[in-house]
Amino acid sequence: MDVIVGGGVVGLSLAWRLAREGRPVTLVDPAPASGASHAAAGMLAPVSEVTYTEVPLLRLGVASLRRWPGFAAELAADAGLPGAEALDLRSEGTLDVAFGADDLAALDELAAYLEKLELPVQRLTGRECRRLEPMLAPSVRGGLLAAGDSWVDPRRVTAALLAALDRRGVRLVRARVAELLRDGGQVTGGQVTGGQVTGGQVTGVRLEPPGDDDGRAELRADRVILAAGAWSAGLAEVPVRPVKGQIMRLRSPQPLLTRCVRGTVHGTPVYLVPRGDGELVVGATQEEMGFDTRVTAGGLYELLRDARELVPGITELEVSDVVAGLRPGTPDNLPLIGPSGTPGLALATGHHRGGVLLAPLTADILLGEEGELAAMCSPGRFRDIS
């Protein structure tokens, strides 16, 4: 029996894929699909998100993006949905736009770099950008179209995953995990202790009161998979920290954009993700604030200011949702997927901004996929995980 701790998009995907393979699994989360996955915009955009130092992350992203159409089709079928379009999976690409000469030069460099990696992008003039997206600001002077980039609605994905789990009879325990149960080692509490916890096989989890539906305080497991995002560090010694993101959802009668649009305004990246129903997601701040999920005046101000620079027409749209989530950041920006150094404990955390994109790949690795991609995500690259 696997016990998965954490019901975000990663933990839910994992539970679903394990259940599809006929493997016994229980998922534990006090409020599934309410954390970073609820805040996320759902960009599946490894190419336009690339930076020069992050080729490994780019490779993971490209590999996982290729698996998304199949993942979405299977999920939709399992959830009883008509098809992957019910998840708003779209692939019209991302348009990365530039305003000034410096931005344009940076786009040229990025285009050359991506071509070297054999990732197809297309350099566009300002006029060509506005032909594709007429609502773009007149001040946009050029752009880069990553035609393969996609996006999906994470709220629909987690809802579909919960439906699929329900249809497969997977046990969902709505409780908070107090600590991991360990045999022969020191017990970790609900806080990062700072020191290293040595040895000790993980044998299950202890729940906070009142326990599960039957009042039981402990769940035994052959393997515990820690998929608790930013909260993972409270249960084991893993190098994960919360990176706060504030994000806003606007609503218009008609979609304002056809593609994802992103750009750098006042030195800050901002993106707009359009949904078929007229929702437009504007994201996202990146703040090192600890476990702080307050929506702030400064956060909203920056999102609105920067988004207006890209698409002035958002001014008239209704604000339908503002929320802050905590991404699980790691020291090298790569996720932690696979067995930890501690017997009985595996990890599926540290996905930072890529949880939705990397969910299919993460599940494949924990179902046994080996090779270079799995090796890149191996928790073994860090010492002292236990």
Add this chain to the structure above:
Amino acid sequence: MDVIVGGGVVGLSLAWRLAREGRPVTLVDPAPASGASHAAAGMLAPVSEVTYTEVPLLRLGVASLRRWPGFAAELAADAGLPGAEALDLRSEGTLDVAFGADDLAALDELAAYLEKLELPVQRLTGRECRRLEPMLAPSVRGGLLAAGDSWVDPRRVTAALLAALDRRGVRLVRARVAELLRDGGQVTGGQVTGGQVTGGQVTGVRLEPPGDDDGRAELRADRVILAAGAWSAGLAEVPVRPVKGQIMRLRSPQPLLTRCVRGTVHGTPVYLVPRGDGELVVGATQEEMGFDTRVTAGGLYELLRDARELVPGITELEVSDVVAGLRPGTPDNLPLIGPSGTPGLALATGHHRGGVLLAPLTADILLGEEGELAAMCSPGRFRDIS
């Protein structure tokens, strides 16, 4: 029996004051205290709100402000509250600040004008402003302190009014009024008809289904008092239109300001109203948009941008509430208080931005106060009201 249509701060105040006088009254509102009164900041600031063309409104405001301490003390007692401080009634004054030379010249002119009206204000340098309010922006170059201006928390006021009505046994019918009942005249529907409705004594109201708690569709009245704010024009021919205001509430552990602070940024007036519990109200847009209560990206952006100019430190505060309300505007910006031309119909509407400030005066006039103030508010100044 009076029937009051509308449970905002004006209608509730009126019902309470009538009940205190022992007069039978019923109040009808599908959702009391949820409209413009719920959005309002609660500034009791006739002096700092003055403009050159609005001496009559200034006189009404000054007169009603003088009545507020007594009104609040009686209300608190009637609602079972310890005292007026439970309504967060405060009188530390309003500080109107200026940034540029033009703004400073305008403040000088305003100061001279107010002195002529024997309304005491004090001109301050930028340094003096920051000594009073250390969180003000360094770019503030001068200010005008209206020491007598006050403010109150409108949400506490309407909650206290509802409690006081309950304690006095006033009947509150939670239903929507479909139309006024008229004898011998044309019946108006739920829309402004454009034409004049002549004659016909108003004898009560007809409720939308399902009627009152006993399923009755009609309430008979000796007098119907229309206090439905921006919605008044749907029930009778009154020259009232909705003026949309978007407003935002921030929250800080400690109050950031001691006084109300206002200023003009990018040509738009903005104000910040501090509450004792750390809430800071930032308002408000003024938009002619009809019956539109959407919170928009542009509205929030302007509030945040302008408030940051006055007090940069708001950036760190949590956004606790964003809401849009509809103020009842009139052609001359003065309220409509008193008997209409139609027998059986009185008005208490058209208070625009002054409903909270003018509530005590409004009640006094409808309880029978005569004189110059009452004459200024008389609906008789407009033709064709019926």
